[in-house]
Amino acid sequence: MRPVxxxxxxRTNKRKCRLDSNDTICTRCRELNLSCSLRGWTVRSPYTVPxxxxxxLAPHPPTxxxxxxxxxxxxxxxxxxxxxxxxxxxxxxxxxHSIFHRPTVEQQITDGEFPDILxxxxxxxxxxxxxxxxFAGIDRRRRGDKYTERARNLLDLADISVTTIQASILLATVxxxxxxxxxxxxYYSIAIRLALILDLPNRECDNQVERQVNLRIWWSLYMIDxxxxxxxxxxxxxxxxxxxxxxTNEEVFLSLQRGVVTPENMECPGLCSEMxxxxxxxxxxxxxxKAAVNSFIDSQSVxxxxxSFARELQAWSDSLPxxxxxTPANLERYCSLGLGNAFAALHLGxxxxxxxxxxxFLAHKPSQERVDSIxxxxxxxxxxxxxxxxxxxxxxxxxxxxFQCLYVMVGHMLVVTSTVYIHMLVSSDNEAKIKLARQRLxxxxxxxxxxxxxxxxxxxxxxxxxxxxxxxxxxxxEPFRMDQWMLSFLLEHGTAVMERPLDAGSPDTLRNWFLQxx
Numbered sequence: 001m002r003p004v005x006x007x008x009x010x011r012t013n014k015r016k017c018r019l020d021s022n023d024t025i026c027t028r029c030r031e032l033n034l035s036c037s038l039r040g041w042t043v044r045s046p047y048t049v050p051x052x053x054x055x056x057l058a059p060h061p062p063t064x065x066x067x068x069x070x071x072x073x074x075x076x077x078x079x080x081x082x083x084x085x086x087x088x089x090x091x092x093x094x095x096x097h098s099i100f101h102r103p104t105v106e107q108q109i110t111d112g113e114f115p116d117i118l119x120x121x122x123x124x125x126x127x128x129x130x131x132x133x134x135f136a137g138i139d140r141r142r143r144g145d146k147y148t149e150r151a152r153n154l155l156d157l158a159d160i161s162v163t164t165i166q167a168s169i170l171l172a173t174v175x176x177x178x179x180x181x182x183x184x185x186x187y188y189s190i191a192i193r194l195a196l197i198l199d200l201p202n203r204e205c206d207n208q209v210e211r212q213v214n215l216r217i218w219w220s221l222y223m224i225d226x227x228x229x230x231x232x233x234x235x236x237x238x239x240x241x242x243x244x245x246x247x248t249n250e251e252v253f254l255s256l257q258r259g260v261v262t263p264e265n266m267e268c269p270g271l272c273s274e275m276x277x278x279x280x281x282x283x284x285x286x287x288x289x290k291a292a293v294n295s296f297i298d299s300q301s302v303x304x305x306x307x308s309f310a311r312e313l314q315a316w317s318d319s320l321p322x323x324x325x326x327t328p329a330n331l332e333r334y335c336s337l338g339l340g341n342a343f344a345a346l347h348l349g350x351x352x353x354x355x356x357x358x359x360x361f362l363a364h365k366p367s368q369e370r371v372d373s374i375x376x377x378x379x380x381x382x383x384x385x386x387x388x389x390x391x392x393x394x395x396x397x398x399x400x401x402x403f404q405c406l407y408v409m410v411g412h413m414l415v416v417t418s419t420v421y422i423h424m425l426v427s428s429d430n431e432a433k434i435k436l437a438r439q440r441l442x443x444x445x446x447x448x449x450x451x452x453x454x455x456x457x458x459x460x461x462x463x464x465x466x467x468x469x470x471x472x473x474x475x476x477x478e479p480f481r482m483d484q485w486m487l488s489f490l491l492e493h494g495t496a497v498m499e500r501p502l503d504a505g506s507p508d509t510l511r512n513w514f515l516q517x518x
Contacts, residue, residue, distance in 0.1 A: 007026050083130060085123065125170065128455070129406075160194060165200070168194065169188070200215075231492055236283075240276075246269070247272045249271070254337070275346055284309070335398065355416065385421065421437040464489060464493075
């Protein structure tokens with residue numbers, strides 16, 4: 001066997017690898033403070049941040065000759081680790097969940113102290129967005145597979161710890177992105193049970209970094225439980241507990257350091273805390289829609305309840321601190337913090353919840369005495385669909401990844417929003433409105449197909465849009481009627497929507513359907 005003449009980092013980047021006679025690390029790795037494979041995984045760091053080392057988890061014994069182990073898998077370079085972790089934080093973290101303190105994670109990776117199971121899971125979620133030559137020829141949607149497999153082999157359910165909770169959330173997110181709905185629900189359930197066992201909101205901590213991470217994990221699980229349970233039509237496991245403190249705002253959180261005096265004001269509202277408050281309202285809207293579909297509420301009570309929810313949502317928006325209001329300046333500020341997607345997620349959710357609240361009135365043929373109120377409900381649904389896309393388009397116009405809103409749930413919300421535009425297209429006699437609806441449907445379809453190159457779940461979301469359109473072929477009003485089919489379409493993003501029989505002349509592919517229709 002030939003002796004090793006270049007380290008992994010130099011070989012990958014096609015750089016000359018120089019090693020002095022008395023050194024065990026090459027010149028380039030020393031200058032860039034990289035892990036040098038000639039010396040192993042230890043990283044030489046010019047400074048030390050006080051941090052509690054996290055032990056690595058031992059892998060499970062292989063169950064078959066094909067099961068990868070630490071001895072037969074090549075470890076990724078620190079450069080690749082940092083690249084994929086950065087992509088994960090820009091696209092996935094703070095949108096699907098908020099479970100890490102980014103400065104701590106980055107330092108742990110530099111020091112070689114970030115648990116392998118978390119590293120592999122995070123890299124799996126960042127890999128689809130990498131243009132690293134190592135992934136050349138691999139479908140973007142499959143670039144994280146080897147890291148996912150490794151993380152699954154490392155998961156040890158006997159380890160009752162925050163690390164196992166984080167790993168379960170990450171693996172559930174991978175399953176959600178890959179449309180593996182049953183596995184997604186299982187991993188999330190494990191994470192929730194572990195959080196309850198550890199009493200995460202009240203768990204004793206050594207410092208505020210650890211305390212705030214625990215709170216963010218807890219409230220992430222609360223929001224995940226709402227969305228995941230709706231998506232699969234499963235019972236929820238967590239309730240909103242008033243006595244549990246909400247996380248502090250992101251700027252304070254990111255400034256925290258272990259061993260440094262904590263800022264006095266830790267109760268300043270932020271994106272994560274406001275998302276949790278808004279999610280509580282969303283859960284109640286969902287229960288209301290279910291009750292309305294099952295005829296548990298009469299039409300008069302429906303209007304009263306919708307009015308009440310509408311006032312609540314508007315009051316929430318009006319009461320936001322100035323630094324959280326939906327303004328171009330705030331959008332830019334959060335983007336500069338690497339939190340552009342998170343800021344957009346808060347406000348996209350607000351507009352989407354309003355859309356779903358008013359959606360049932362798109363199909364209503366109002367009586368004479370209710371014509372004004374029904375017209376107002378419809379206009380509110382359309383206005384929030386317009387606002388949703390205005391914000392999404394504004395974010396994407398920056399061409400910065402941390403502002404592109406490519407996280408998976410945007411796909412589901414954009415499909416539902418697009419059906420509001422379909423209603424505008426088929427029901428309006430205003431030419432300007434029709435032109436706008438047609439143009440936005442085209443733009444939305446382009447966004448959805450772009451997202452499809454990254455996430456398998458978009459296959460399902462786009463097929464749901466085609467199912468909806470097929471229903472529109474038969475009747476303009478029927479697809480918008482709030483019944484069990486519509487409830488499933490709007491909320492159960494993790495389940496298939498029943499396809500109705502197609503006419504003989506219906507297009508055979510999604511793209512042909514779009515071209516033929518719009």
